Amino acid sequence: MSIASNLNTIKASLPEHVTLVAVSKTKPVSDLLQAYEAGQRIFGENKIQEMTEKWEQMPKDIQWHMIGHVQSNKVKFMAPFVSLIHGVDSLKLLQEINKQAVKNNRTIDCLLQIYIAEEESKFGLDENELNELLTSVEFKELKNIRILGLMGMATFTEDQNQIKKEFTHLKSIFDSIKDRKTENCNLSTISMGMSGDYQLAIECGSTMVRIGSSIFGGR
Ligand SMILES: *Cc1c(COP(=O)(O)O)cnc(C)c1O
DSSP: OOHHHHHHHHHHHSOTTOEEEEEOTTOOHHHHHHHHHTTOOEEEESOHHHHHHHHHHSOTTOEEEEOSOOOGGGHHHHTTTOOEEEEEOOHHHHHHHHHHHHHTTSOEEEEEEEOOSSOTTOOOBOHHHHHHHHHOHHHHTOOSEEEEEEEEOOOSOSOHHHHHHHHHHHHHHHHHHTTOOBTTEEEEEEEOOOTTTHHHHHHTTOSEEEEOHHHHOOO
16 A cells, blocks of 8 residues: 555544644655655654754655654754654753743744553653643743643553553543643643554544554554
């Protein structure tokens, strides 16, 4: 199957309120261009350097999403152009993003990553840390970032019940904070679901799915 037909099949299966992030990490620009020509404008990458190189080579009406773990010292490279940072998991990182946003005279949209899996290797805040961050004085001072919602990754397992439990947990955390509206916080997005579990994620309340291998093939 071609990239364009994979993309069209997936898009046709998504409800209207769900945004598709085409995860193009490790794939060559020629593959991304096929998705672009088929109409895709939102791409997700997990390495800042790779995303920056692709941004330089690709059409400029693309929205670039950083979906991987972010190191503070690399934020400056993507600050001029990144459209949404999914994996924000500390106040310190948020402060660095804000600082680089100021330098670029813009506001950078972010999602806070929540730890929902039963795996040591995954990043994210727990519910207490999330509430602490959102209610802190330091957070209120950040005028050049905007929190649009939450992101989470389920455990890598075949157990559908386990995955469902974790997605439902993320949705319930989202529901508990979604009415909190400040100048730098307007919560509408739940980024959860990948190639193997996006249908389940949508059933559990996802509004943004990050799909790579089902569009571009295995990595
Ligand atoms: C790679 C990646 C995806 C996409 O995974 P697929 O299984 O290829 O769809 C989604 N989210 C994150 C954070 C990723 O790193």
